[in-house]
Amino acid sequence: MNTKNLLVGIGLCLLSACTEVDNKLEVDRALEYCDRQVHRTLEVMHGKGREVDYTMMPRNIMDGQYDWNYRKVSKEEWCGGFWPGILWYDYEYTQDPKIKEEAEKFTASLKFLSEIPAYDHDLGFLVFCSYGNGYRLTGSPEYKQVIINTADSLSALFNPCVGTMLSWPRNVEMFGGHNTIMDNMINLEMLFWAAKNGGNPYLFDIAVAHADKTMKYHFRPDYTSYHVAVYDTLTGEFIKGVTHQGYSDDSMWARGQAWAIYGYTVVYRETKDVRYLDFVQKVTDVYLKNLPEDYVPYWDFNDPSIPDAPRDASAACVVASALLELSGYLPAEKALEYKQAAVKMLTSLNSDKYQCGKSKLAFLLHSTGHLPAGSEIDASIIYADYYYMEALLRLKRLTENKPIIDE
Template sequence: MRKQAIEDAMKRIKRNINSFNGKFPHVGHHGSYERIENEDWTNGFWPGMLWLCYEYSGDRVYADAARKVTESFQRRLDSNTVLDHHDIGFLYSLSAKAEWFVTGNEDARALALRAADKLLERWREAGQYIQAWGPAGDEAQGGRIIIDCLLNLPLLFWAANETGEERFRRVALKQAEQSRRYLVRGDDSSYHTFIFNQHNGEPIGGTTHQGYSNGSTWTRGQAWGVYGFALAYRYTGDQAYLDTSKRMALYFIRHLPEDHVAYWDFNAPAGPDTYRDSSASAIVASGLQELLEHLPAADPDADELREGLMASVHSLIEHYSTMDDFAAEGLLKHGSYYVRGNLAPDDFTIWGDYYYLEALMRLERGIRGYWYAPQSDQGGQG
């Protein structure tokens, strides 16, 4: 079933290359993707999917399309187009860094390192954190970290490994620790965001931007934590990050409904009309594989985590994929972007599609995506 789902996804992606015509898929509207310019935080997921398809198939159609997309990311960084946020890691890990991992292209490596420098501009020394959104000193958005940033940190860890420059690692380590300390609650649930006094760094409190309420657990945020802390362990070997990832994963699995795919918030009143977020479950499907790779075989929770992974993947394929809808451009139905803001609360999301494909390919072929790569793996296919 996984192989069939991958082959179906690759056919849609190849068809979409010409259909998108240089634009980027963002969120769905009644079976089709909204096309946008390279100006959003989500734009890296499309080239990431293209590189996954190339690694899986060896078909240069995907690689050629991905390379053309990387040119757009070069222009975006050169012109500093809408980069006043922390999602530079999402953007450049799945475009330039992915191209370097797969082909060994030195220009792509240089672009990814420039992006890591750009991300460091978000560092706020007074509070010891990476500011999520807005310019320094912004009264509305200053002082804010969000759990999503954990998936931006691999760009910094990688840059530290590539250059030997400690400044990248120092910032990534501090941001990971601030996230673990302030965004993860005592019961292993999570805040979406935490606010500090941007002038002196004093912690103020946890809140949400996209969740049901300040005290609720937004499922996509919990998913970022599962995967992000597992990756932090990958880069640091710090057991605290592995333990945090595992606890958050168990919380996620144990709060799922019967079909093993998450609602948009664990605390939203559940009913027949409550929105799901298939993208949250897709992220966790990838994150669980990363987590399980590091857990010892005798870990008492390994079986529960593995069973949760397989149940979610099976449900995503059987009940949420578009395999039964030839005309659909997206891969995964019933994703939620921003429910409270009524922004694409029940349709395709390009990040959901990416993580769904990454999870399937890692299970089927060991292709794990572009958040990290050992030195010996770089420059593989040309």
């Protein structure tokens, strides 16, 4: 890659981002909105006449509701790390010591996950979004050890015959083999981090093997992805690609494609192997070219009920955050394309159509969790808010000419 072109690309992206933010986005105003919503949630939690239960995490707000539906922290509740992560992001922006204290208390309730065998692949979501951000902002040795211990636990799901981590041990019989879901790509970041921060170096090899096998079998010739790839547990042979949360086995489920874009951006960052950089652009381009006008996808790109199908703001948040990082690794023209796409996504998400405002405690409306199961359809969902705030903080860093990723 030509270094001069890369630098020029970054410079053009920064200029473009600054101009568009000044005209449309106003990143600080969006982050201040997030901070207000965080405080509103905390006020409700503290205002119920009893001590806050720091093991109860916000999960979703359905149509007609104002307050969150809360879920108890457990090995089964995969979204438990997002609320502590949001609090850490809010502390990063505000430097408010009261927010830091709340982040520490909610984060502490997840420590048990580092002390038990892995229930499934979601440990990255649970621990790296919480303890990972906490360590990044505090440097706490205790947080570091929790992450390393959790990465070791997660690695036990790796099957060397297959070359990937098992996603849902409880669903092996249902799928007919070793199942790996696209969401699992997000958990690789914790393995990479642990490998270079005092954990077992083998964790790096596991992450690379998982990324390689997923790249080979989890995508169709047009670079759209299956939600689930099923392998023979003993031989590692690819059996089939299917869906679980998408419209059909052959459709492009929006959040699954988003996980792929984000995941392979991380893999390139950690390996600097251009194979991943080339691949993630192909995965990204098929997503971008099929977006509706406002750049917030329908829950599945192939739902025949479009334009009457539900949107998935959470997918837009994940992709916006990923593109802001990915643009920093590319030559000028492609970098600018991806930066502008991310800004378009965030501009839409920052509008009255997608922001909750005073109607709910969450940041955003119109996410879709698991439509085939009838779960969290057209809802406010905690992971949408997490990646929304992450994307805003990344864009703020870019406009201030700061690195997006803390090395």
